[in-house]
Amino acid sequence: MATSLTAVPESSEAAIPGLRARDDATSAEWPIYAVVVASACIVVGLIWDISWHRTIGRDTFWSPPHVLEQLAAIIAGLSCGYLALSTTFAGESDARDKSVRFWRFFQAPLGAWVCIWGTIMMITSAPFDNWWHNAYGLDVKIISPPHMVLASGMIGIELGAMLMALGAQNRARTESARRRLGIIFSVASGLVIVMVTIMLTEDASFANDMHGSRFYKATALMLPVFLVAFARASRLSWPATRIAVVYMLVSMVAIWVLQLVPARPMLAPIYNAVTHMVPMPFPMLLFIPAAVLDVLMRRFGDERDWTLALVLGVAFVGVMLAVHWFWADFMLSPSARNFFFAADKWDYTNRPGPWQYQYWNLDRDAARNFSPLLLAQGLVVAALIAAASARFGLWWGKGMSRIQR
Structure with missing residues (x-):
């Protein structure tokens, strides 16, 4: 009876094509x-x-x-x-x-x-x-x-x-x-x-700021440029939405964990006797405008960046307004004062008062009354700022998509 001997590979890497390449890539x-x-x-x-x-x-x-x-x-x-x-x-x-x-x-x-x-x-x-x-x-x-x-x-x-x-x-x-x-x-x-x-914490993080155009101008300046640039450079589907979800998850987990840690003030003056770590405000619902940006960028493609930037700017501010105007009402209500949303959490140096449940930085006229007209004008400015921010993001993202080193 004939017997054949089969050579045993010296290593499993030789027996499995591509294993060495994958190991090298991982290392x-x-x-x-x-x-x-x-x-x-x-x-x-x-x-x-x-x-x-x-x-x-x-x-x-x-x-x-x-x-x-x-x-x-x-x-x-x-x-x-x-x-x-x-x-x-x-x-x-x-x-x-x-x-x-x-x-x-x-x-x-x-x-x-x-x-x-x-x-x-x-x-x-x-x-x-x-x-x-x-x-x-x-x-x-x-x-x-x-x-x-x-x-x-x-x-x-x-x-x-x-x-x-x-x-x-x-x-x-x-x-x-x-x-x-x-x-x-x-x-x-x-x-x-x-x-x-x-x-943006001082200008665009507390719900108290979300009924004034200052909030929308600040977010229009800082957020579209990064969301649009990263979305254009990404190779995944729904890139801006994924990035916004990461932001929200990191922020929310930090809020929930910090509230569990006992702590007391050690530096005078103390006006608010806190007993646990004071968390950051609940994050903006950024995944909603980010999803709209993803849809628009996929629809327009890479050819009409100036038109796309204008559409992105208007859409970003419009969706932020539609979402956060009513979200602010909820966050200032008793329904949000719980562990999950962590509303009404203030520094130990803040004197408690009615200001906690009021809107700040409203668009007011000369008589110090809230002015819808001034708000509308501020939102138009915010949309133009967002369009400029998005245009820079489109240019930056196109360059990032070619980075190899």
Whole structure:
């Protein structure tokens, strides 16, 4: 009887075509995942830090939120630093082709350089902020030079994480890889939107602001540019809606978790005796206007950007008004004063009063009465601002869709 011997493959990689390629792709992507996780930790740390200031006050630089933010910056910086050094000194030609040169020698993806810059800014801000508070007092102003340095570093890491995911998505050669990296890009983009909305806290976050044109002007300026740009650069369906959902989920989970943490003020004067961490306001219902943006962008395509920008601007402000005008009424009602919606949560420095349930920054005439005409004029201005914001977003998104490095 004849016996045939079949050679056993030396490794399972040789027996399964494409396994080595998938493993190489996964190992090459780990800096992206590390930076996106660091980006998420920065957002969580910032939300926690704001709640800490609203509930406890600034007691020490080494508070848990500050430590989380700085550790996240270090993780992002070390991951991208390793990526730059390994690409420069040990990278293959394919890795070098996907990189950007710095100082004509060091090589790394564009997003990695942005993250490294953001890390330097965040770490630099730490001793600067500590000195500033020692010199000028605790919580003198939110807008201060060290806080601006810190904010620029945070935004740098958020944008760097988004750019790293974007470049990997655009380079992906298979549908499964494009979808996986597209989801990572959506998450990173959603974290950027969270940062943008935090910047809008004083003008466009409380329900009390939603009956004045100032709210719609602020959101028209800051939100369409990012939503439209990220949506145009994404390879997934319903991209703006996905990004808005990420923003809402992150914000809502933070609200629910913070309310469970017992805390008391430690810095006078105390006018509101809070007993648990004070959360951020409930997020805007951004997924609704985002879905409208997705429908319009899919309908118009890539050829009529000026017309599309005008339509997007009018639609964004119109949908925001239709949704949040009535949403504000609900959020100021007793029905929203519960764990889920977390309405009527105020800083320990706020004196309780009827202002909590009133509308702020209304469009008023010379007699200080609410003026529908002035509101309408303000909304027209908001629509024009949104159109300009969307037009820049379309241009930016078209450029982002071509990023390979």
